[in-house]
Amino acid sequence: MEQEPRSVQQTQSRPGVPRRRKLALISACVITVVWLMVGAAVLGSWLMTQFNKQSIQSTPDGNLVMSRDEAxxxxxxxxxxxxxVSIVTTKNGRTLSRATVQQGAGTGIIISKDGYILTNKHVVKDADRVEIVSxxxxxxTDVKFVGADPLNDVAFLKINGVNDLPAATLxxxxxxxVGQKVIAIGNSLGRYQNTVTMGIISGKGRPVQASTSERSGEAESLTDLLQTDAAxxxxxxxxxxxxxxGQxxxxNTAIVSDAQSVGFAIPIGxxxxLVRSVLASGKIQKSYIGVRYIAITPEVRAEYKLSAKSGAYVGGSRDKSAVVAGxxxxxxGIKDGDVITKVNDKLIGEQGGLGSLISEFLPGxxxxxxxxxxxKEQKVKLTLGAYKV
Known part of the structure; x- marks a missing residue:
């Protein structure tokens, strides 16, 4: 019977050994956790350093990364x-005391592989010699003047002896x-060949009075122009x-000298x-319908009390008809007072002036x-005539 209290005593005295072991184990765990934390911090710092080095080394050159628009x-x-192409012109002259040579510069567009070039009339007007630089x-230097539009600032040249030039797409x-993006390319200032600028279409159907210089007394009336802010x-x-x-x-034909970002271009239509006639025959053939007309604007509409908001008003004077006889x-059957609103399915005003739309076709x-x-609306068939200078 004396064994039970001892057993109890033994039972009560055993917890002392595990407590010391548990404390030691806890201390070891704490030390291990601390070392793990220190190691993790060191490792993290090292990895971050390596990542930063790699990031710096792998940063791409921003000048070589193109956005979709840039591409x-x-x-x-x-x-x-x-x-x-760049066009260089030479004009010979003479003063009272000596001979003079005047040089000019402009730009042209290749329209056929055999050397036909589209440009402005004022670029090559009165030139004694024309040189083209691709x-x-x-x-x-073997360049021929083909001809010019009698009513617009358009002319054609021909490089002889070529058959492999890259033609542009019209x-x-x-x-x-209005608002669409556009690109202009040209021989800027006659020194910077194929300079590229970009902008938008700022307006359509613009009329301007254009001259080659402020000193020039000559001015040309141009109508139905595209306005752009491309330089x-x-x-x-x-x-x-x-x-x-790329079409x-x-x-490009004119700028406003005392304004910024106001330029004008003749619509390709x-x-x-003329392009078709030159490529087919090597000659200028311009179509015409034989009327004098006024493009309808709010002012014209109010003055003549017209119901149409756009189109071409066939208007004559009291003593002279606007329709050319014969x-x-x-x-x-066109008569004075008629308003022409369409050429085929194209709306006059919205899709071009009457003259521009007619100029897309050949005589006949x-x-x-x-x-x-x-x-009342009517439709008439009209066979185009050939314009005679």
Whole structure:
């Protein structure tokens, strides 16, 4: 019976050994955790240092990273620049005491592989010698003046003896939108060949009075122009205004000298008929319908009490009809007071002026005109005539 208390005593005395072991174990665990934390911190610091080094070393050159817009612009420029040439003109003169030589510069657009060049009339006017320089620096001196539009600032040259030039693609100026992005390429200031600028279409159907210089007494009335804020400088005349597909939608032709970012281009549609005639026959053939007209604006609409908001008003004077007797319009039945609203399916005003739309066709071709007469719409067929200077 004396064994039970001892057993109890033994039972009560045993917890002393595990407590010491547990404390030792806890201390070891704490030390281990501390060392693990220190190790983790050291390792983390080392890894961060290595990551930062790698990040610095692998940062790409921002100049070599192109956005989608930049890639699109660069691709267009690389593709079309080969079709843009610089034009250098020489004009001989004489003063009372000595002979003089005057040089000018402009830009041109290759429109055929056998050397036809589209440019502005004022670039080559009265030139005694014309030299063309391609984008790769090749100089062409055997250059012929083909002819010019009698009513617009458009002219054509021909490089003789070539058959492998890269021709530009002509677009549709009738579907151009205000606000769309455009690119201009030209021989800026006559010194910086194939200079590239970018902007938007700021307006359509603009009329301007253009002269070659402020001192010049000569001025030319140009109508139905595209307005752009892409920088156009002297020397850019005759160069292309491009859409973002690389198609020529205009021919850069004029700037406002006392304003910023106000430039003008002839819509390419106004030259398409001439382009077709030059490529087919090597000659200038311009179509006409034989009417005098006024583009309808809010002021014109109010003055003549017209119901149409856009179109071409066939308006004569009291003693002279606006319809040329015996001309294409006269034969088609067009009368004074008519409003021409469409050429085929293209709206006059929204998709180009009457003159520009007619200029897309060749003499002898037939178009359908939509007219308003006494408030009623009619359609007439008209066979275009050949304009005679």
């Amino acid at each position: 699109d612009i660069s691709e267009v420029v690389q593709r079309v620049s080969k079709s843009v 984008s790769d620096g090749t100089q062409y 677009g549709d100026s009738g579907t151009v939108r 156009i400088n002297p020397g850019n005349s005759g160069g292309p205004l491009l859409n973002m597909s 020529v939608i205009g021919i 106004a030259a398409k008929g 001309g294409p319009a006269d034969k088609a 071709e037939t178009v359908e005109l939509t007219i308003l007469r006494d408030g």
